[in-house]
Amino acid sequence: MHEFSICSLLIKALDHEYDAIQPPPTGLKSVTVMVGELHQIVPDYLLGAFTALTADTRYEGAELKLEFTAITGSCSACEWQGTIQPPLFVCPSCDQVGVDLITGKELFLQSLEVKT
Amino acid sequence: MTTQEIKVYRDLMGANEEWAAKTRDLLAEKDIYMLNLIGSPGAGKTALLEGLGAQLGEKVRFAVLEGDVETTNDAVRIAKLGVPVSQLLSGGSCHLEAKMVHHALLDMDLDALDMVVVENVGNMVCPAEFDIGEHIKIAVLSIPEGDDKPQKYPLLFHESNAAILTKVDLLPHIPFDIEACKGHIKKINAQIPIFEVCALKGDGLAELIAWLSDRAGA
Ligand SMILES: Nc1nc2c(ncn2[C@@H]2O[C@H](COP(=O)(O)OP(=O)(O)O)[C@@H](O)[C@H]2O)c(=O)[nH]1
Ligand SMILES: [Mg+2]
Ligand SMILES: [Zn+2]
Numbered sequence: 001m002h003e004f005s006i007c008s009l010l011i012k013a014l015d016h017e018y019d020a021i022q023p024p025p026t027g028l029k030s031v032t033v034m035v036g037e038l039h040q041i042v043p044d045y046l047l048g049a050f051t052a053l054t055a056d057t058r059y060e061g062a063e064l065k066l067e068f069t070a071i072t073g074s075c076s077a078c079e080w081q082g083t084i085q086p087p088l089f090v091c092p093s094c095d096q097v098g099v100d101l102i103t104g105k106e107l108f109l110q111s112l113e114v115k116t
Numbered sequence: 117m118t119t120q121e122i123k124v125y126r127d128l129m130g131a132n133e134e135w136a137a138k139t140r141d142l143l144a145e146k147d148i149y150m151l152n153l154i155g156s157p158g159a160g161k162t163a164l165l166e167g168l169g170a171q172l173g174e175k176v177r178f179a180v181l182e183g184d185v186e187t188t189n190d191a192v193r194i195a196k197l198g199v200p201v202s203q204l205l206s207g208g209s210c211h212l213e214a215k216m217v218h219h220a221l222l223d224m225d226l227d228a229l230d231m232v233v234v235e236n237v238g239n240m241v242c243p244a245e246f247d248i249g250e251h252i253k254i255a256v257l258s259i260p261e262g263d264d265k266p267q268k269y270p271l272l273f274h275e276s277n278a279a280i281l282t283k284v285d286l287l288p289h290i291p292f293d294i295e296a297c298k299g300h301i302k303k304i305n306a307q308i309p310i311f312e313v314c315a316l317k318g319d320g321l322a323e324l325i326a327w328l329s330d331r332a333g334a
Binding site: 002006025029033039040086089090109110111114116 | 117119120121122123124125126127128129130132209210239241245270271274302303304305306
């Protein structure tokens with residue numbers, strides 16, 4: 001269900017970009033989305049949602065490419081900075097709780113590849 | 117056929133963010149504090165609101181926005197308390213979006229309110245990601261769900277400003293290590309208060325009411 005909601009947001013964003021392309025393309029070959037790992041997305045579910053939601057539309061047959069970004073952060077108490085493993089918000093260096101996120105929450109439409 | 121690559125950098129949450137920002141402006145103008153209650157279906161969110169009802173109402177003038185996938189059952193339960201309530205049906209979606217909430221707020225008598233409590237659609241993942249313009253999120257976790265849920269849904273507990281453990285009357289009947297659970301929450305978000313309540317008997321509600329009315333500036 002989560003993947004379906006994210007996919008409908010993706011299609012809204014895609015519509016916005018696709019309609020703005022001049023001259024109008026003849027089709028969509030692929031779309032790349034950057035997904036932060038904090039969203040706990042199951043890739044197969046998102047790909048399945050994309051296939052289902054684009055069936056019989058102008059995007060039918062387009063490939064969805066996912067680029068995952070790791071959860072990274074920095075510690076407010078010590079100098080540590082790096083990739084965060086579960087438990088997610090504890091500093092691996094000084095054990096302090098309160099790691100500030102740097103990446104991991106992304107949800108961006110990154111690029112499209114259109115047929116002209 | 118030739119192909120052309122077009123770089124964009126569009127935040128998928130962008131449109132939702134715009135509505136959330138409008139809501140924040142509206143709430144600031146009307147001096148209203150808004151809470152977003154998030155937890156699984158059946159965690160006891162509506163029962164909690166029923167429990168808070170009368171006593172919270174003595175301290176702050178509040179209204180409820182009930183988010184559900186289907187049915188107006190929960191709104192009917194709240195209306196019985198004499199609290200103003202609106203039902204938002206997400207129509208199959210697993211969370212409320214900022215636009216729906218904004219329109220629901222515009223339909224309320226905002227000048228007569230100090231606080232709005234939103235009961236989000238039952239789910240621990242999506243509602244944590246969709247900003248609806250609230251001041252704070254509150255995670256609601258019931259004892260039968262298990263003490264490991266904060267570890268499984270860390271984002272919710274990270275984004276929340278308080279956690280409420282509900283159905284504590286069931287502790288004698290269910291293997292649930294409440295200290296371990298609180299420890300898991302503190303390892304995600306060290307500062308937040310954790311309330312332990314039984315909405316049916318009223319245990320723990322006084323502390324929660326005091327905290328809420330304090331936050332709302334009442
Ligand atoms: N034992 C016990 N049951 C509760 C408590 N609060 C709610 N329930 C029960 O849990 C079920 C779900 O409650 P409800 O408020 O509808 O959950 P919601 O889906 O989160 O709004 C209902 O059968 C309630 O009677 C509680 O404090 N103790
Ligand atoms: Mg409910
Ligand atoms: Zn550190």
